[in-house]
Amino acid sequence: MGKGRPFLEIFTYVFDEDYRFPILEIFAFLFALATFVFADFAGGYDRTGETMAYSLVNTLCEFPLMFIFVVLILKNVAYGLGGDLDRGVMQTLFSYPLKRRHILTARLLSGLGIAVLLFFGIQIFGLFLLAPDILATYSSTVFLTYAAHLCSPALLLAGLILLLTLRLKRGGLALIIGVILFLAGLIFSGEVTYIAYATDSDVLLKIWAVINPNTVLQAYYYHMGTSGFLFGGETWVPSFSEVLLYLGAGYLIVAVLFIVGYVYFDRRLEI
Amino acid sequence: MRWITLLWRIGTVALAIGLALLVAWLIPSSAEYPYRMSRHIEPGQYMFESGVYSPQNGLQISVNATDEVRVYLLGASSLELDNWKTLLREAYPDSESPDLEIFIEFYTVPLLFLHEAYPEQPLPDLFGPQIITTPTKTQSMVWNVTVLDKGLQTHPEIILWNPPPGSTFSHELFPEAVLNIMAVVANPSSNTVEVDVEIKEVLAVAPKDRIIFPAQLLISIGIGLTIIWLFSRKFRKSIF
Numbered sequence: 001m002g003k004g005r006p007f008l009e010i011f012t013y014v015f016d017e018d019y020r021f022p023i024l025e026i027f028a029f030l031f032a033l034a035t036f037v038f039a040d041f042a043g044g045y046d047r048t049g050e051t052m053a054y055s056l057v058n059t060l061c062e063f064p065l066m067f068i069f070v071v072l073i074l075k076n077v078a079y080g081l082g083g084d085l086d087r088g089v090m091q092t093l094f095s096y097p098l099k100r101r102h103i104l105t106a107r108l109l110s111g112l113g114i115a116v117l118l119f120f121g122i123q124i125f126g127l128f129l130l131a132p133d134i135l136a137t138y139s140s141t142v143f144l145t146y147a148a149h150l151c152s153p154a155l156l157l158a159g160l161i162l163l164l165t166l167r168l169k170r171g172g173l174a175l176i177i178g179v180i181l182f183l184a185g186l187i188f189s190g191e192v193t194y195i196a197y198a199t200d201s202d203v204l205l206k207i208w209a210v211i212n213p214n215t216v217l218q219a220y221y222y223h224m225g226t227s228g229f230l231f232g233g234e235t236w237v238p239s240f241s242e243v244l245l246y247l248g249a250g251y252l253i254v255a256v257l258f259i260v261g262y263v264y265f266d267r268r269l270e271i
Numbered sequence: 272m273r274w275i276t277l278l279w280r281i282g283t284v285a286l287a288i289g290l291a292l293l294v295a296w297l298i299p300s301s302a303e304y305p306y307r308m309s310r311h312i313e314p315g316q317y318m319f320e321s322g323v324y325s326p327q328n329g330l331q332i333s334v335n336a337t338d339e340v341r342v343y344l345l346g347a348s349s350l351e352l353d354n355w356k357t358l359l360r361e362a363y364p365d366s367e368s369p370d371l372e373i374f375i376e377f378y379t380v381p382l383l384f385l386h387e388a389y390p391e392q393p394l395p396d397l398f399g400p401q402i403i404t405t406p407t408k409t410q411s412m413v414w415n416v417t418v419l420d421k422g423l424q425t426h427p428e429i430i431l432w433n434p435p436p437g438s439t440f441s442h443e444l445f446p447e448a449v450l451n452i453m454a455v456v457a458n459p460s461s462n463t464v465e466v467d468v469e470i471k472e473v474l475a476v477a478p479k480d481r482i483i484f485p486a487q488l489l490i491s492i493g494i495g496l497t498i499i500w501l502f503s504r505k506f507r508k509s510i511f
Contacts (some may be wrong), residue, residue, distance in 0.1 A: 011275065024280065025287040032291030036477040041325035041449050049349040052449060064398035122288060129292075130326050137350065230432055 006096040010106040012230050013093075017083075018076045018110050022119070027072055031119055034065050035126035049078035053138035054145050055222040058214070061149035063186060069119045070153055074178040076111030076159045082168070082171020091271055100266045110157055120146060121229055141221075144247070148213040151250040153182055159257030166271050167183065185212065205244075213250040281311035282496025289489030300475035302331050307469045312340070316414045319381055320470065323349075324452045326478040326488070329445035331471040332454055336428045337440045338464045342459040343423070344432035344442070344448040345380065351429075355383045362386055380429075380453055384422025385413050404440045416457050445478050 010066040016253040040053070040059040053057060084090045084107075093103050127135050127142070135142060158177055164174040216238050223237045238246070273421050313319055324330055347355075359375050359382055374382055385392075389412070412418070423430060431452065432442055436459075446452060459463045 019280075021280075022283065022287075025283045029286045029291045031295055032288045034297040036292075036327075036482075039327060049353070049449075052349065104467040118284075125288075129485060130477065131448060133348065137348075145343075251413055 002183050006098050007106055010096060010098070010103055010227045011110055014084075014107050014110040015114065019114070024114075025087050027068070027115075028118060031196060032064070032067055032126065033120040034068070035060060036130070038062070039064055039126070039130055041131070048271065050133075050138050050141050051221045051224050053141040055144040056134060057127075058141050058149075058218075060234070061145070061214075066149065067182065068154065069115065070157060071179070072115045072119075072157050073112060073154060074161055074175050074255055076179060077108075077158050078171040078174040078224065079164050080111055080164070081107055081172070082165045082169070084175060085165070085169045085271070086171070088271075094271070100269075101262050104262060104265045108162075112155075116150065116154070120150070144243070145214075145217060148217050148247055148250070149157065150249065151254055152212040152214070155186055155254045156250070157181060157228055159254050159261065162261040163257060164262070166261060166269060190216070196235050197228075200235065205236050210249045210253070213243075213247045216246040217270050222245045275352070278496050281492045282500065284358070284440050284493075285390045285489045286493025289486050289491075290405060292477070292486035292489065295477040296479055296482050296486055298476045299327075300470040300473050300479075301445070302473045304472045305469055306471070309465065311511065312456065312458040312466055314461045314463060315416050316467075317416055317419050317455055318414070318466070319378065319455055320468065321377075321380075321451055321453040322470070324444075324446050325449045326445055326471075326481070327475055328444060329475065330452060330454075331443045331473050332441040333442075333469045334456055335434055335467045336458075337466075338462055339436050339438055340464055340466060341433060341436050341459060342432075342440045342452075343355070343438055343455040343457070344444055345423075345429045345453040345455060345478055346431045346446055347380065347415050347429050347453075348448060348450055349459055352379050352471075355379050357366075359386060361381060362390075363449060380422070381413050384418050384425075385440055388418045388421045408421050416459050419455065419457055436464035443473060445473070445475065445480075447481075448476070457467075476507065484504055 038059055039056060041056055069180070082164070084093070090103075094100065123146075124135070160181065161174050161178040164177060165171055168174055192204055192208045192215070196202055205215060205219070209219075219236050220238050220240065220243050306320075308320075310318055323328070330344075332342075332344070334340070356375055357378055359379065363371065392412075431446070432444060432452075434440060434442070442454070453468060454466060454468065456466050458466075
């Protein structure tokens, strides 16, 4: 028997646990309806097409929709994995002829991969129905904006909560901490621009942009559209290569978190 | 059996997305922000109003005129407009008049039509000091119906709505993309015409004509896959 079959067995088990009927269907319904309800083509006269594309995708990745998405991810990572550790299901999974890291991969593929596929798949489909021209003309802007929002808060929080769940071996507390971190990040995102504007310093803004790359995209596209006034005056006007650099740094942090999680799960986790 | 279950879950997800689209389709649209204006249009002239509209906010236009007029709805993407603005700035590089810059920004299409109709005509002559002394001459060149006709012949792709000439018009339009839509009322007759124009912004959750087919398709796929799953379950139970 190859490794594929046990992997598939575990993947099917965690998928059934993560998405009991009708959880997947309820989230699919919410994502699809909310995509149309929250889409906002508020590009004014002074905005270029690229800024409008960024603004549109940004409205689809803001509070209500992103919160629903993050709750789904945190439920799967914290509650799902934590439940397996707490109830002793993980011991059964370890009896499969698979390396520990493959078991974690199966869990993350279901908990994270399917959720990401569902969220972004439905959003791209909704965008295709709403504004096919934006999707076709400014595909790189759409891709970058989604990549920034996926990096933080989604994957960053998932990585943090993965570590916390593995450490605590229970999901409830990790889930609550995850939700608090999400809301704290949301509040701080709103404040950081004002702080930069008030102190006339972009240091805090740049530090926050590493954790939340959407900040650098916001600075880049709002400057392009409105000569920077909306984004803390002339505090920070990043170039496109800076945007890529900050996005890369954000993903590097996410990668480090997941690598640490994998190493801990593989070598240090005691059950 | 696992594949059948997988197909069933794909079906139920498709059904859920289809139902969400159906709900979005059922939410009624609302007309808001009415903008009314009354104008006299000189013989052989046209008037022009523009705004940015999207698949979620269309426009409802109604025109009442004292004589027969021609009405057009024209649409251009911001990318096209940006290209035309660049073309106009390159065509008149020596002009540093702020009036011209404002004109290029807000009246890109009429200026493009003018430039195409009279390519040799230098714009500083049109928008120089004489704009104050002889405004009618300037206006008559920019807002001439002949210029409009030539422009529309060159750019037929921007015409979104072109009804037969008349004195009363009413139309609702949701563009298929984010477009700068320009409402044009032209007076080709030899008399001055008084025109009442009302433009309302119509807000909708989704472009109804574009989401109904995917909604029907997804719901059908969802129901189909669920029926297959139900039959296979019944068949399996009858065997064991």
